[in-house]
Amino acid sequence: MDEMNFDLLLTLGYALPVALLVWIWLSSKVGIRVKLLVTLCLPLLYGAHWFGLQNLRGWPAYQSLPDQFQLLAADVVEPDPALSDAGKINLWVRLTESGEPRAYSLPYTRKLHKMLFDTKQRMQAGQTQVGRLYDSSSNRGTDIGNNQKLEFQNATRAILPEK
DSSP: OOHHHHHHHHHHHHHHHHHHHHHHHHOSSSOHHHHHHHHHHHHHHHHHHHHHHHTTTTOOBSSOOOSEEEEEEEEEEOOBGGGTBOOEEEEEEEETTTOOEEEEEEEOOHHHHHHHHHHHHHHHTTOOEEEEEEETTSSSSEEEETTEEEEEEEOOOOOOOOO
16 A cells, blocks of 8 residues: 555544544434543544554564564664663564564663674674574573563575576
8 A cells, every 4th residue: 555545544544533523413313421422432542543553654563573583773772871761772673474674672781782783793794684582591692571582693695596
């Protein structure tokens, strides 16, 4: 779906409930309790709609990372005690099963920051990096919470057929 059609559907998604609300208020057949209930539910609909759109517009997903993915980029926001900011690490990854890029946000840790620094250096040297999740009991990777560890490795290069 192109951007113009999406914007049209988004506009209709906001305009149609308001039109329905106006119609209900102008209708003499509907009781005042129903009118008030619909009026009070409209902000809830808009709030749910807004939260649902966040996953569509490139903001970090609230799901856990996939078991395996290609790292496209990483952005580290270090903690700032003066602002009570715990910091975070944003990853932009390509899902291996669909090929679609997706943003994820992880809590900041110094070990993960160091690992990403080394990983980004390998990426700058031209090596594709693949992230893999392991169980927290594994000896591999760096702890990222939720009983998971994360490790980055060089991707194996596919051998192209001869011409």
